[in-house]
Amino acid sequence: MHYFTAHLAGTGGLLKVTPEDFVVEELPAYPPSGEGSHLFLTVEKRGITTQEMVRRIARELGISPDDIGTAGQKDRQAVARQMVSVPALDPLRASNLKLEGVEVLNAARHQNKLRTGHLRGNRFTITLRGVTDGAEARARAILDVLCASWLPNRFGAQRFGMHGDNAAAGRALLRGERRESDRFRRRFLISAFQSLLFNRYLEQRIADGALHRVIEGDVLQRTQTGGIFVAVPRDAAYNQVQLEMRQIVPTGPMFGNKMYRTGDGTAAQTREAAILEAEGIDGALFDPLGKLATGTRRPLLVRIEGTSARQSDDALVISFALPSGSYATVLLEEVMKPDAPLKHPGDS
Numbered sequence: 001m002h003y004f005t006a007h008l009a010g011t012g013g014l015l016k017v018t019p020e021d022f023v024v025e026e027l028p029a030y031p032p033s034g035e036g037s038h039l040f041l042t043v044e045k046r047g048i049t050t051q052e053m054v055r056r057i058a059r060e061l062g063i064s065p066d067d068i069g070t071a072g073q074k075d076r077q078a079v080a081r082q083m084v085s086v087p088a089l090d091p092l093r094a095s096n097l098k099l100e101g102v103e104v105l106n107a108a109r110h111q112n113k114l115r116t117g118h119l120r121g122n123r124f125t126i127t128l129r130g131v132t133d134g135a136e137a138r139a140r141a142i143l144d145v146l147c148a149s150w151l152p153n154r155f156g157a158q159r160f161g162m163h164g165d166n167a168a169a170g171r172a173l174l175r176g177e178r179r180e181s182d183r184f185r186r187r188f189l190i191s192a193f194q195s196l197l198f199n200r201y202l203e204q205r206i207a208d209g210a211l212h213r214v215i216e217g218d219v220l221q222r223t224q225t226g227g228i229f230v231a232v233p234r235d236a237a238y239n240q241v242q243l244e245m246r247q248i249v250p251t252g253p254m255f256g257n258k259m260y261r262t263g264d265g266t267a268a269q270t271r272e273a274a275i276l277e278a279e280g281i282d283g284a285l286f287d288p289l290g291k292l293a294t295g296t297r298r299p300l301l302v303r304i305e306g307t308s309a310r311q312s313d314d315a316l317v318i319s320f321a322l323p324s325g326s327y328a329t330v331l332l333e334e335v336m337k338p339d340a341p342l343k344h345p346g347d348s
Helices: 050-061 091-095 135-149 166-174 183-207 233-244 267-278 283-293 328-336
Strands: 022-028 038-046 079-087 102-110 119-129 219-222 228-230 248-254 296-299 305-312 315-323
Touching: 038 050, 038 091, 050 079, 050 102, 091 102, 119 328, 135 305, 135 315, 135 328, 166 183, 166 283, 183 248, 183 267, 183 283, 219 233, 219 296, 233 248, 315 328
Parallel strands: 022 079
Antiparallel strands: 022 119, 038 079, 038 102, 119 315, 219 228, 219 248, 248 296, 305 315
């Protein structure tokens, strides 16, 4: 793993000694309107996955888990405050739910069911225990660099399963060396392999000192609107200034049959082709998968907001906010500098 802040010493420490050491709060994409046939519940869960929370709420309300909407999945070993939607059949009962591991904090009506991705980001308050002396100063120095340069947007180790073998299984599926009848499981494993390929592309950009440099043929994303376009030579100097001002960021490949492509015959295309070649994969293998692997672009860099660090004895409390889809453990790895990627058995 190539740490972007490898030149700065880490804090060390242990993560998630207790669920209360990892507090995450969803930042919703929009507030509930106050009227409609659905009820948006702000809930706090402890020690259970989001899926288990949904099952418990459904069982208590006598509805199907499919009737409940969530914007994102949250770890088991954490205190998580997130929003779920339920049909507003019995608002009083729903708004006063208190189940094992689940408590409703607030309720409001809305017209539509909550959908995956209806999320602006997440705010984290994390306690690291057993950190080194001077950990606060070390953490602040690292956070300052990452706030200025933005965070490399790699997928965290939990994306690849408890044993880290999901990507290998996805690769075997893609190559026809493994069969999987369950469609959800197939999509999940293929997605893990796509994520591994993205991480390798990102790691190579970091290793080459090219994370903050526009490469000819790059697919660039506008940070305000999300629009994407291909870098061409005539705009190279202008695009580089835009990147330095964080008006745009380079994207990396989530390979698939409808992925937005780099410029033909460009340096960026060569880089992406090399990632597939190293795995012995022909990009055409994604084509027959259809909706199982449409592919997309993922920004190589994301903004960090609201950072703070405070040390008391050997405990360090760090707070920050990240966009939806980015991993807190990736930032924590930069801060802690562990010998291996952070993994949390039992997390969702």
